[in-house]
Amino acid sequence: MNNKRCSNCGEVARRVRENYLFKESGLSNVVLENIEVIKCDHCGNADPVINKLNELMRVLALAVIEKPWGLTGGEVRYLRKFIGMNGESFASVLHTDKSLLSKWENNHEKIGSKSDLLIRCVAFSLGPGLEEERLRRVVRKFPEINETPKVVPVRVDLEELTYTYA
Amino acid sequence: MADALYVLRRGNIYNEPELDVRLQEWNYRIEGTDAEGRRLAIVFSVPEEDLARLITIFSIRAS
Numbered sequence: 001m002n003n004k005r006c007s008n009c010g011e012v013a014r015r016v017r018e019n020y021l022f023k024e025s026g027l028s029n030v031v032l033e034n035i036e037v038i039k040c041d042h043c044g045n046a047d048p049v050i051n052k053l054n055e056l057m058r059v060l061a062l063a064v065i066e067k068p069w070g071l072t073g074g075e076v077r078y079l080r081k082f083i084g085m086n087g088e089s090f091a092s093v094l095h096t097d098k099s100l101l102s103k104w105e106n107n108h109e110k111i112g113s114k115s116d117l118l119i120r121c122v123a124f125s126l127g128p129g130l131e132e133e134r135l136r137r138v139v140r141k142f143p144e145i146n147e148t149p150k151v152v153p154v155r156v157d158l159e160e161l162t163y164t165y166a
Numbered sequence: 167m168a169d170a171l172y173v174l175r176r177g178n179i180y181n182e183p184e185l186d187v188r189l190q191e192w193n194y195r196i197e198g199t200d201a202e203g204r205r206l207a208i209v210f211s212v213p214e215e216d217l218a219r220l221i222t223i224f225s226i227r228a229s
Contacts, residue, residue, distance in 0.1 A: 010188040081168035
């Protein structure tokens with residue numbers, strides 16, 4: 001069994017529990033709380049052990065949709081990829097063009113408040129496995145959304161599959 | 167990660183696994199396209215019965 005070998009250098013690694021900044025998600029602000037990480041003291045590599053990856057991606061989509069601030073470009077891209085659409089298809093659903101969507105995703109153009117809400121609605125309508133009742137609650141909170149885009153740290157409890165905005 | 171999951175769900179394995187001699191693990195390669203239509207390859211191993219390790223993901227240029 002080589003699970004305690006570092007995947008980077010092959011040296012013996014140890015399993016620890018700690019918070020992990022989950023940049024691989026495509027979002028810069030997600031911290032997985034107290035998860036198992038295979039850490040290598042030799043080369044410094046850290047591999048997170050994620051048991052419920054599909055569920056985690058779904059929870060992150062909900063966290064983005066429910067966020068009480070305007071969406072950032074990275075979050076729009078995350079939602080688009082979550083529903084498995086390419087830029088052209090997603091843009092056509094939003095009745096916009098691909099180049100404008102690209103500008104939104106790269107933070108080169110501000111996303112209008114109505115487009116922001118439409119993106120959230122499309123994402124939860126087409127997103128796989130999102131709970132209907134929970135989504136109804138999310139939509140009722142739409143009036144509370146501050147239109148200013150803001151990166152809000154999200155802390156995820158992988159055991160409970162819950163999240164909080166820090 | 168979303169691109170990796172997309173290819174994992176829809177991609178195929180075309181080649182025999184390769185042995186990572188250092189870790190003594192078999193590395194499997196899945197190829198497919200992401201949502202944008204770009205060809206990607208994912209390499210992963212299965213170090214434990216209930217654990218898959220994502221090793222790398224890279225794009226494949228059409229030859």
